[in-house]
Amino acid sequence: MARANREMGAAVAGIEGPEAANGREPAAAAGLRGFSREELHGLLADMLLYRRFEEKAEEAYAIGRIGGFCHLHIGQEGLAAGAIGPLRGDDLVITAYREHTQAIAKGIAPRAVMAELYGRATGCSGGRGGSMHLFDTTVGFYGGHGIVGGQIPLGAGLAWAIRYRGGDQICICFMGDAAVNQGAFLESLNMSAVWRLPVIYVVENNGYGMGTAFARVSATEMEARSGAYGIPAHTVDGQDVLETYRFFEELAGRVRGGAGPQFVNAITYRFRGHSMSDPVSGTYRSREEVESQVEERDPVAILRERLMEAGLLTRGELEALDAEARAACEDAAEFADASPLPDPATLYDHVYAEINPHGRLFLDGRPGAPTGGRARVDGGGRHG
């Protein structure tokens, strides 16, 4: 995190930083960056929702409602609100497994996300995916991937499809800092540059991959990672959601206009353990480090304090917004709890998109497994 800390002061130190976000404005005005009061309240409401959602998920995990791996975004919510917020509805987002709030930011209802965490039929992946595999293509959210770096070439592919069809959408492909050491990252950057794909690769740089500090296993700084492919690198303070929002608003516009692939090093911090079973601090990072980050670099608190200082938010308004966020999460949890488990008869659904009329697709010999032809002949839409 030492390297990240050094960056904190600078508003944006991009090699090719967007105009509007180059830190030239006077401090007070810079804080609000031309956002209207409504917009600011909207952003705060989003941030509060994400925070409360993750806290609710944490609670639900503790009582066994959620199982498996569950990676919380607490501390990093600025990258849901600030990077996804400025996107158009038809833009695409793909990411890794720490994605609950990003899914909500792109438009999946908190109910559908929570129900997925609970493994219920009403979840956005029908209960099949769980915490790491949230999907809803109708809002342009393409998951939710569990293999570190696996989503990076997929992000390039989504952008490829946009360009192929001549559309003007863009794709944001998020990844953790540790993912840039996968070969897939390098290969994807090269291809994206060769074909000038409309993709923004965003590293959520929380300084650690599990228990390993980035610098311990990385030969060069994050900002240097895209230069070899001629892809512009930018650094943004992900804890400052106003800065992050303006930055992505501008960058998205340029990529939409044909600027080609971009690489963003977004400085952030994970306030919880890697996943629910991992300690918050330990040999890899000290308790003091975490405490000082929580104290000074909480993206929700930073926004809240700024608005209050600028006289744009009263205590009463804050309480109302927070109550609303809590209520939405409570509602999501109640919805999830009341939702049915997936129907056991659907076990074989969606392994294949097409059940061919000839031959066997499933070889386990189990009674429930559809056999070739039968599903269609029976007219059972379930398997067909």
Place this chain on the structure above:
Amino acid sequence: MAEITYREALNAAMCQEMDRDDSVFLLGEEVAEYDGAYKVSRGMLARYGDRRVVDSPISELGFAGLCVGAAMAGLRPICEFMTFNFSILALDQVINSAAKMLYMTNGQIPIPIVFRGPTGAALQLSAQHSQACETYYVHAPGVKLATPATPADAKGLLAAAIRDDDPVAVMEGELLYNVRGEVPDEEYVIPLGVADLKRSGDDVSIITHGKMVHVALQAARTLAREEIEADVLDLRSLRPLDADAILRTVAKTNRVVYLEEGWPYAGVGAQIVSLIQDEAFDDLDSPVLRVTQADVPMPYAKNLEQLAKPGVKAVVEACRKALYTAGTPA
């Protein structure tokens, strides 16, 4: 003999071998400072230093290849995959480099490497994190594969794998790490290719490997209540495969169920069935049955996951079926 966990037994095997051979080193994600993602390498960084216990970046293809390269130069790497799911990224180096090197070089370059880590499903880890990877490895000539089920086997088989001059995958289980059992304190090596009869019975044979040994034993206990006594044969290593032990149990019970965690198509059981019908057809009183994961990616939802996984109930039913069909032609 001391009672220790499976996790500690693996640790003991690595230390045993690193103490006697400086060319053995451990490399993988989180193996050093974090003591291993599943704490298998606890204390090893302190004991051997960062020359021999090395944290890698998340670069499976790269670090697996690096380990194969080091083995080409005569070192004996233990390459840890946090789980074998992630080794799918590294399969190119396993299959195209490690498995074929000795052959392509006409015997000039052996690859004495160990790939190890947990395989298979834990609880609700969903499709990308719940895969039994045995078949990918055992499919390629040139690779050996051991699948310890108990702490003692973990120590003995991992030690043998490290001493072996060929690439050996050692597949563990996340749900096995806390299993306790008696393990010899002294130097302990179990030769690869020797199966172990974990329970003896005359009525039906449950042949299996790895974590599923415990499921088989549980099924055998259930069957015993119905006065059906099962042989439970733990193959322990899938290549080399103890064919004699398989044929012995077939000759004894004449009825066989193969239990494995992975998918059925071209699964380990398919090979065992082929071997049995090839070499012991006349010993069979009923068709050899297989119990596997449902032929679907692992779902997250608790109820679907349970349905997809091979469990005690399915094994018991398969054994009954093997018995009730006794006498009918295969």
